[in-house]
């Protein structure tokens with residue numbers, strides 16, 4: 001039986017839940033209350049020494065790091081496949097995930113931290129600059145999408161990895177934007193998928 005140690009609103013848990021749903025896998029959820037620091041208890045640290053969610057266990061296999069968990073699920077439960085068969089295309093998929101999560105992270109965290117401040121203390125300039133930088137970086141994904149429905153053509157681990165970030169970018173008002181028309185429609189399309197609806 002698969003178990004997911006989960007915090008409901010965590011984007012890192014959400015991307016794993018999207019893949020579990022896309023593969024129609026049943027699993028048990030173990031709620032971990034991050035506000036109560038349940039991720040830092042000695043027992044939890046035995047599962048994930050980083051002290052973070054998610055953790056996924058599967059018949060004695062214990063895994064952490066959401067994108068690594070998703071690759072494991074795709075390799076072990078291969079239907080439907082969520083990565084291309086071709087090694088070069090697989091590598092490109094990983095580049096897109098790294099781009100969307102890693103490369104965008106600087107301005108994304110800047111925006112997040114600034115908007116978490118008291119409204120009076122927020123800098124409009126910092127917020128506007130972070131949004132502009134994010135929109136500039138998102139052009140790469142706008143181009144990658146082209147006329148396709150999903151980032152690799154068919155739904156893949158790339159879409160699952162990035163959707164929690166896109167929904168947050170939407171929450172911050174970065175998207176939709178006139179400069180990113182395809183991405184805007186893509187996020188709407190993604191939100192119609194049952195696996196994504198379930199995490200919203």
Ligand SMILES: N[C@@H](CCC(=O)N[C@@H](CS)C(=O)NCC(=O)O)C(=O)O
Nearest residue numbers: 010011012051052053054065066067
């Ligand atoms: N790279 C990790 C990041 C995991 C992560 O940062 N999880 C957050 C929740 S979204 C967490 O557990 N934060 C609590 C903490 O750091 O103490 C992954 O992809 O799984």
